[in-house]
Amino acid sequence: MRMTKQEFLTSSGIQLQVLEFWLEQRWLIPDEAAGETHFSEIDVARAHLIRELKEGLGANDAGIDVILHLLDQVHGLRRLLAELRLQMGEDRD
Template identity: 65%
Template sequence: MTMNKQDFLSRAGLQVQTLELWLEQRWLIPEQTSAGTNFSDMDVARARLIRDLKDDFGVNDAGVDVILHLLDQLHGLRRAFDQLHRDI
């Protein structure tokens, strides 16, 4: 499901300023179309994860960068292994 910025902010529980900062840091990379910015359920889940890391676990910005990078690598490897499994 895709949603606009207002729906995303509501579902993710974020303020506009926080979203703008996270977009600048490229922690969130929503789909850009000619109609505007579209957020997905995956973006909501990622925003909630970032919020939990910062608020509940006290992770600083550098730590969030590392954690997100590692998670992205992990998901990329899972996709590659799934493709390899299908090819074999």
């Protein structure tokens, strides 16, 4: 589901200034098309994760950068492994 910036702010529970900072830090990277910014459910989940890291665990901005970078690497590796498994399965046929 695609949502506008206002819908995202409502769903994520963050303020506009916070969103602008997170976008500047590239902690969130929404889709942009035809001059419009659209957020997804994944962006909302990531915003909740960032809030939990900051408020629940007390991570600072530098820590958030590292944590998100590592999580993105893990997800990228999982996707790559899934693709490799699929290719290996297809090669056996």
